[in-house]
Amino acid sequence: MTGVDLAEWNVAEAAPSWLAAPDLVLHAAAWTDVDGAEANPDGAERANVQGTRNVAALGAPLVYYSSDYVFSGGKGSPYFESDPTDPLSVYGRTKLAGEQATGEQAWIMRSSWLFGASGHNFLRTMLKLGAEREEVTVVDDQRGCPTYVGHLAAATRRIVELPFGIYHVAADGDCSWKEFTEAIFEQAGLSCRVRAITTAELNRPAPRPAYSVLRSEKPETPRLPHWRQGLRDCLDEIERLGS
Numbered sequence: 001m002t003g004v005d006l007a008e009w010n011v012a013e014a015a016p017s018w019l020a021a022p023d024l025v026l027h028a029a030a031w032t033d034v035d036g037a038e039a040n041p042d043g044a045e046r047a048n049v050q051g052t053r054n055v056a057a058l059g060a061p062l063v064y065y066s067s068d069y070v071f072s073g074g075k076g077s078p079y080f081e082s083d084p085t086d087p088l089s090v091y092g093r094t095k096l097a098g099e100q101a102t103g104e105q106a107w108i109m110r111s112s113w114l115f116g117a118s119g120h121n122f123l124r125t126m127l128k129l130g131a132e133r134e135e136v137t138v139v140d141d142q143r144g145c146p147t148y149v150g151h152l153a154a155a156t157r158r159i160v161e162l163p164f165g166i167y168h169v170a171a172d173g174d175c176s177w178k179e180f181t182e183a184i185f186e187q188a189g190l191s192c193r194v195r196a197i198t199t200a201e202l203n204r205p206a207p208r209p210a211y212s213v214l215r216s217e218k219p220e221t222p223r224l225p226h227w228r229q230g231l232r233d234c235l236d237e238i239e240r241l242g243s
């Protein structure tokens with residue numbers, strides 16, 4: 001297994017010649033600054049669409065990590081693989097175009113609200129803020145499935161044994177960002193209060209789906225544990241790592 005980061009290969013460019021032909025590619029590189037993409041759609045397009053074309057050009061079977069943001073959230077009930085896509089934002093549109101750039105031998109794993117023990121993510125931000133502040137304000141009118149990357153990684157091993165195609169792989173259960181934050185603080189023993197605000201009050205540049213629960217209509221798709229279990233497993237991992 002070889003990990004390749006941005007410093008070694010900007011995927012918007014052709015692959016470096018030293019990269020040996022892989023047997024399998026897990027393609028997670030992306031422009032993920034959802035608000036920043038509204039101001040720089042060309043940058044997001046280069047990373048997410050041309051980048052995926054370049055990764056597919058390696059010629060190996062490919063796992064492409066895609067997003068609930070390919071949907072508008074207007075359906076109001078869980079999204080299945082066969083539902084029509086209708087992204088609201090530049091990020092969502094470029095992730096969707098990235099799906100279409102994966103070629104003929106790809107597993108497209110759509111997931112949502114990812115969190116893990118390292119890197120920048122909502123859980124780690126809230127653990128930091130919850131330790132520093134008496135109150136945080138969090139949106140309560142977007143619902144989704146917060147998904148622990150440890151569970152997504154385990155599911156990836158099973159996905160690559162299935163036929164190529166689109167798979168919705170997100171945590172069981174759903175919640176709002178506010179409810180997720182309350183659970184984080186409760187599990188982590190933080191007494192910080194959580195005050196609900198609306199998406200309109202937060203006033204971010206990129207529109208977000210109000211309801212982006214992902215479920216699979218394919219019986220072979222691996223089912224992930226509930227997001228509360230993901231939260232417990234992630235906090236355990238953070239404790240083990242001391243991070």
Ligand SMILES: NC(=O)c1ccc[n+]([C@@H]2O[C@H](COP(=O)([O-])OP(=O)(O)OC[C@H]3O[C@@H](n4cnc5c(N)ncnc54)[C@H](OP(=O)(O)O)[C@@H]3O)[C@@H](O)[C@H]2O)c1
Pocket residue numbers: 005006009010011012027028029030031032047051065066067068095110111112113114115119120
């Ligand atoms: N976060 C979510 O809720 C979510 C949900 C569904 C799907 N996904 C997808 O899951 C994948 C991982 O997301 P994440 O949340 O872990 O985001 P992340 O932390 O921003 O990870 C993206 C990685 O891609 C790298 N990168 C950015 N532009 C690149 C380029 N042009 N060439 C090579 N590498 C580049 C970034 O490097 P730097 O850190 O050095 O910039 C970063 O290491 C992405 O494909 C994302 O679209 C995320």
